[in-house]
Amino acid sequence: MVDYQIKIENCNSIDCADILIKKGSLNIKYGPNGLGKSTIARAIVSQARNDGSLELLAPFKGRGKAGAGQPKVSGIDGIASALVFDEGYVNQFAFQQDEVVKNSFDIFIKTAEYEKTMLEIEALFAGIKKAFSDNVEIEQTTKDLKELRDAFGKTNADGSIAKSSKLLKAYGSGNKIENIPEVLKPFESFIKSQDPSKWIGWQIKGNEFLKLGDTCPYCSTALPDGPQKDIPLAVAKEYDANAIAHLNTLKAVIERLGKYFSPKGQENLEKITKAKLELTAPEKSFLSGLKTDIEALIAMLEGLRTISFYSLRDVDEIADKIRLLKIDLGMTEKLDSVETRKVTEPINAQLEELIKQVGALKGSINKHKAKIKKAIEENQDSINSFLKSAGYKYSVVIIPEPDSYKMKLLHKDLAGHIDSASKHLSYGEKNAFALVLFMHQVLSDNPDIIVLDDPISSFDKNKKFAILHELFRGKASLRDRTTLMLTHDIEPAIDVIKSKASAFQGASPSATFLSSKGGIVTEVQIKPDEIHTFAKICTEILSAPGDTLIKSIYLRRYFEIMDNVGLAYNLLASLFKKRANPTVQSATESRDMTGSEKSQAVAEIKKHIAEFDYDALVNTVSDDNAMKAKFFATEVGYEKIQLFRIIRGKHEDDVISKFINESYHIENEYVMQLNPHKFEGVPEYVVDECSRLLKTA
Structure with missing residues (x-):
């Protein structure tokens, strides 16, 4: 490799x-x-x-x-x-409105094996699909049936059609395009034009100008006296532009669908669409029945058009379900015509062929369901196991949707799933979820x-x-x-x-x-053996040849880490504060160190640094030029910033000063660290800033 x-x-x-x-x-x-x-x-x-x-x-x-x-x-x-996990991934990919992660179906379920099995199942439906594709008119017919169905609007509690429906607005009071009132016969060419609603709307809008004078607001000729002056107003009285628009649209739909109605149905529908007066109760009853038949045929056509693994995955007896999909025009008699049967019979024939293969279909679907169930359980268990071990109170569940699957978010204290996960999860929780979801996307995208x-x-x-x-x-x-x-x-x-x-x-x-x-x-x-406690790193550096002052820096750190903040620690602290006379500083006292204590401290330090000489080193730390020389001589960033702290105390930039101070004390240290002699952990800009100040001082 x-x-x-x-x-x-x-x-x-x-x-x-x-x-x-x-x-x-x-x-x-x-x-x-x-x-x-x-x-x-x-x-x-x-x-x-x-x-x-x-x-x-x-x-x-x-x-x-x-x-x-x-x-x-x-x-x-x-x-x-490449697939990248970063803050952008968390913000753009995960935590959608209705699922934990966008495209959870593609990530957790839609494997190559899944798609292969789906193709095998879809092949069994090929005959039915072909029956639809071979009939180029069926798509338009279904669309027209839906438009006509929608024109019926909502039905009343007794099953009758509501007066507010487009159909009754268009035909409920008679067809006034076919039956023009005598007074409006002069306008017949306009009323029977291709789009009469536009003319009617224009005509009605102009009526408000009639009262301005005796001149026609449409042609500017003189208006005659008597009843004829009211003729333009009759258009508004007899016609409603919206109703006429509905009538014109429905007329075209009914004409396209005419051949699919039974002979008796065509006859009744023609009477209704050309009626002079308001529709009778039997005529309205016929329309209610027609709506029911249209809805039934649409449901049967759509059920067969969309037949798939998803429509059958929750069916226990697939054979019975498929038989119920057969289109029985005897039950929708108003649509039982020669032309309708030309559409339905090829589909029914293919359905019969599918029934003969129902054993193979059932086996494929059940096998596929079992694989999906296993994939869902494995993914859920994997994610939920992680969430539990990490101490989160959340879990996930993958549930079926009409034509896919989605992952939902749950909380142990809430019944049902959580919508808008991004509003409930903390920053850390989002990151944790996103990382695990990212892992599954990697497995999917490869x-x-x-x-x-x-x-x-x-x-x-x-x-x-x-x-x-x-x-x-x-x-x-x-x-x-x-x-x-x-x-x-x-x-x-x-x-x-x-x-x-x-x-x-x-x-x-x-x-x-x-x-x-x-x-x-x-x-x-x-390497594994290069990760140590900082105490061990200090002892390694102290045992190797090196500058006495720099060794003293590591020793002070060692004493602090070991919580040995006695006389030796205080002597080193005094050294770095340039005190000729060392002091003892603690939570309970602040005083000068006695000669005996100083000797005791020096003796302890010499166990680690044999050449240690406090008085000589105080002279060194008090000499800025000598200290700058040491600063520029070392290549170790950690040592540079410790030396800078001794020379200058703090940086003019508070952020850099904070970094230097945190490297001096142990509050933010990890237990395990890398040796700064080999691994340069101090950012270059911090060292550069310290160097700049020392060069210009």
């Missing part, structure tokens, strides 16, 4: 970075903030996807300058797809590389391990996949390659430490 030796050039603040990624392994890259870890991730992903986004990483210092180096990534041949950009640093230790365990040890995990984890948190490296290494052997993990200097990013492998 060939690993990836990746070179990244001219990307944001990175001039050059050489990164080794072991293929099929978990690659942890640990380093301080501000190093460019996210840039490394973006560069690799941009190159892998080849989507043109790499050029967006061009450094500002080179933009617009001739000959400036362009962003470049090499060494990733064979990586053509990318060439997985990038985890600082995924777990915000969690407490127990949750960090629970997430790592789920990602790389769970039944459905990222083992054997090329994974790049970028983090400023050392705990993943500690867990994966040292304290819990046996648990992660299957992921073939490796960890490296990233550092940056002058735009050049390098990495050093972190």
Whole structure:
């Protein structure tokens, strides 16, 4: 298996970075903030996807300058797809309105095996589907039937059609397009035009101008006296533009559907649509029955058109269900015509063929249901097991939807699932959920590389391990996949390659430490035996040759870590405060150290630093030039900032001062650390700022 030796050039603040990624392994890259870890991730992903986004990483210092180096990534041949977990993934992908994660069906259920089985099942429905596709008119016919059905509107409690329906508004008072009142005969060509509602609307709007004078507001000729002056008003009295629009639309639909009505049905419908007067009770009853028949035929056609695994997955007796789908025009007599049978008989014939194969169909559907059930249970159990072990009160459940499946969020204190999960989950809970859901998407999408950009640093230790365990040890995990984890948190490296290494052997993990200097990013492998307590690191440095003052810095730290803050500790603290006469400082006292106490303290220190001489070292720390020389002589960032603290006390920037102080004391130290002589953990900008001040002082 060939690993990836990746070179990244001219990307944001990175001039050059050489990164080794072991293929099929978990690659942890640990380093301080501000190093460019996210840039490394973006560069690799941009190159892998080849989507043109790499050029967006061009450094500002080179933009617009001739000959400036362009962003470049090499060494990733064979990586053509990537999936990235970062803050954007959490915000854009997970926690939709009605499901925990967008496209949960595609992620958890729709595997290659699922699709293969679906094709096999759909093949059994091919005859019915073909019967629909062979009849080009059936789609328009169904659409017209639906439009006519909708025109009936809602029925009253007694089953009659409501007066507010489009149908009764159009025909309830008679067809006044076919039966024009005598007084309006002069307007017949307009009333019987292709779209009479527009003319009627225009005509009615103009009536308000009749009262302005004796001139016609439409043609500007003189209006005659007598009854004829009221003729234009008769249009508004006899016609309603909306009703006429409904009538015109329904007329076209009924004409298209005419051949599908039974002979008697056609006869009755023609009487109704051409009636002069208000419809009679029997005519309205006929329309109610027609609506029922239309709804029944639509339901039967749609049931057959959409027949699928989903429509039959919850059916116990599939044969009985299929027989019920057969279109029986004897039960919808108003639509029983020669033309309707031309549509339904080929479909029914294919349905009979399907019934002959019902044994195979039932077997395929039940087998498929069993596989889906197993996939659902495995995914639910995996996620819920993680949530429980990490101390979350949430769980998930995958439930069937009309044509898919969706994952819903539950809480132990709430009945039913939670809508809008994003409103209820905390920041940490969102991240934890998103990480586990991301893992399942990886299994679904199968990318060439997985990038985890600082995924777990915000969690407490127990949750960090629970997430790592789920990602790389769970039944459905990222083992054997090329994974790049970028983090400023050392705990993943500690867990994966040292304290819990046996648990992660299957992921073939490796960890490296990233550092940056002058735009050049390098990495050093972190071996299990290089992760120590800081107390052990201090003793290793103290036992090796080195500068006495710098050793004194590590010894003070050692005493603090070991909670040995007696005379020796106070003597070293006094040294760094440049006190010629050392003091004893504690919660209960503040006084000068006696000569006897000083001798006792020196003797204890000499057990660790044989050449220690307090008075000589006080002279050194009081000499800024000597201290600056020591600052610029050491290459270890940790030592530089400790020396800076002795020289200047604090930085002019409060943020940098806070960083320096936290590295001086132990409040924020991890129990396990890396030796600063080999692994440069101090950000370059902090060292640069300290150097700048000392150079200008």
